[in-house]
Amino acid sequence: MTELRLYNARTRSKDVFVPLDPTNVRMYVCGPTVYDRAHAGNARPAIVFDVLHRLLIHFAPFMGWDRVTYARNITDIDDKINARAAETGRSIRDITEETTAWYFEDMQALGEIGPDLSPRATDYIPEMIAFIKALTAEGHAYAAEGHVLFDVTSYPHYGSLARRSLEDMKAGARVEVAPFKRNAMDFVLWKPSASDLPGWESPWGRGRPGWHIECSAMSKALFGDAFDIHGGGADLLFPHHENEKAQSCCLTGEDSFARVWMHNEMLQVEGRKMAKSLGNFFTVRDLLDQGLPGEVIRFVFLGTHYSKPMDWTADKVREAKATLLAWRDQAADGGDVAPSVVDALANDLNTPLAIARLHQLSKDGRAAELKASAGLLGLLDDRMGEWARLGYSAAAFDDRIGELVRRRDEARSQRDYETADRLRDHLLEAGLTLRDSAAGTTWERGPNFDPGKLGRQG
Ligand code: AMP
Ligand code: ZN
Numbered sequence: 001m002t003e004l005r006l007y008n009a010r011t012r013s014k015d016v017f018v019p020l021d022p023t024n025v026r027m028y029v030c031g032p033t034v035y036d037r038a039h040a041g042n043a044r045p046a047i048v049f050d051v052l053h054r055l056l057i058h059f060a061p062f063m064g065w066d067r068v069t070y071a072r073n074i075t076d077i078d079d080k081i082n083a084r085a086a087e088t089g090r091s092i093r094d095i096t097e098e099t100t101a102w103y104f105e106d107m108q109a110l111g112e113i114g115p116d117l118s119p120r121a122t123d124y125i126p127e128m129i130a131f132i133k134a135l136t137a138e139g140h141a142y143a144a145e146g147h148v149l150f151d152v153t154s155y156p157h158y159g160s161l162a163r164r165s166l167e168d169m170k171a172g173a174r175v176e177v178a179p180f181k182r183n184a185m186d187f188v189l190w191k192p193s194a195s196d197l198p199g200w201e202s203p204w205g206r207g208r209p210g211w212h213i214e215c216s217a218m219s220k221a222l223f224g225d226a227f228d229i230h231g232g233g234a235d236l237l238f239p240h241h242e243n244e245k246a247q248s249c250c251l252t253g254e255d256s257f258a259r260v261w262m263h264n265e266m267l268q269v270e271g272r273k274m275a276k277s278l279g280n281f282f283t284v285r286d287l288l289d290q291g292l293p294g295e296v297i298r299f300v301f302l303g304t305h306y307s308k309p310m311d312w313t314a315d316k317v318r319e320a321k322a323t324l325l326a327w328r329d330q331a332a333d334g335g336d337v338a339p340s341v342v343d344a345l346a347n348d349l350n351t352p353l354a355i356a357r358l359h360q361l362s363k364d365g366r367a368a369e370l371k372a373s374a375g376l377l378g379l380l381d382d383r384m385g386e387w388a389r390l391g392y393s394a395a396a397f398d399d400r401i402g403e404l405v406r407r408r409d410e411a412r413s414q415r416d417y418e419t420a421d422r423l424r425d426h427l428l429e430a431g432l433t434l435r436d437s438a439a440g441t442t443w444e445r446g447p448n449f450d451p452g453k454l455g456r457q458g
Pocket of ligand 1: 044233275
């Protein structure tokens with residue numbers, strides 16, 4: 001059996017993965033802040049860590065691991081949420097519940113198995129307060145003017161994950177200046193809340209937690225002092241992950257907290273990270289509403305290695321559609337996962353190589369292995385695939401197209417031009433080209449063929 005190797009930001013090397021506890025492999029990924037629809041960039045960690053989740057599940061029986069547990073938090077305390085509530089006059093709970101449901105829906109449409117645990121920050125306030133109290137008692141944090149701050153000079157390894165010195169950090173980061181901070185890089189663990197903002201009673205008065213403490217407190221509550229894999233986007237490496245690590249290691253020792261740190265690179269638009277704050281985003285829902293199957297979106301992301309920045313392009317979408325359509329046509333049940341595909345993924349999740357190997361399986365006519373192996377990437381997956389959920393297969397598309405074309409010919413022969421034109425528009429809209437002749441109409445799939453627009457079967 002191949003070994004699983006993952007690039008670890010902590011050791012800066014590709015290490016063989018060995019879980020701390022083979023009875024439970026534990027992975028924690030930083031999830032969304034719930035104030036709005038997930039943008040396409042937010043889909044990247046969901047898809048990347050879903051493939052890792054699938055791979056861990058695949059490896060488990062061979063490696064003697066009993067269980068894989070995946071946790072991804074929901075950040076439902078945040079000033080962006082408060083601002084959204086103030087703007088819209090809606091309650092915070094309304095906004096966070098609606099947005100959380102959207103997130104689950106959208107990520108599910110991308111075919112993720114989904115986490116086993118989805119802890120919400122608001123459910124772990126007592127754990128966060130206890131955590132902050134302990135840090136204060138140990139001299140790693142101090143209270144000042146209703147705030148509690150983490151003292152970065154109290155942790156000699158601060159900066160070791162992101163490999164930055166305190167001097168670099170001060171120069172590079174736009175740190176919030178506040179008169180009550182001892183050092184410019186000290187970060188907020190707790191802050192006071194005015195009466196119109198969400199707040200909880202604490203030893204430091206009514207207030208709310210800072211962002212970083214949430215992941216330290218929740219991972220400790222769910223996984224204990226140490227766990228295997230910690231993931232998230234590369235934008236979180238500093239300061240979020242550095243701060244999580246500092247808090248946790250100060251409390252439970254340098255050997256505690258996450259063993260392997262993994263970061264997906266950014267989805268970009270014209271060289272800049274896709275982000276709500278930059279306004280250069282489209283949402284996952286926008287793509288789904290355009291009729292793009294979740295599986296196509298997933299395929300586009302997996303075409304680039306997770307450690308590389310990527311762009312979203314129409315060409316990639318076209319290629320993904322064409323490939324999946326051909327594979328769905330060919331795939332057959334009852335095969336085993338091909339070692340060539342496992343090997344590619346086991347080498348630090350090399351998804352572009354895995355896709356190249358799926359192409360090879362397809363070329364070699366190994367239809368059953370193709371399907372089983374694609375499932376490791378969450379593709380051609382009956383249970384998850386959006387097309388499959390709608391009852392589509394490539395052969396079924398042909399039947400459906402044939403039926404619509406026939407019905408149009410019938411309508412024309414009955415001089416029902418209204419129906420005939422409606423059906424023609426429908427077929428053209430789905431990206432088909434039609435050729436009318438005396439013998440009847442022939443059709444072809446055009447480059448923009450989109451089965452999602454053919455309508456439901458049956
Ligand atoms: P947020 O809701 O902004 O905290 O982000 C949720 C997750 O999406 C985090 O793991 C982020 O690192 C990740 N993320 C945000 N923007 C992008 C992007 N443009 N490309 C890839 N991942 C992103
Ligand atoms: Zn986090």
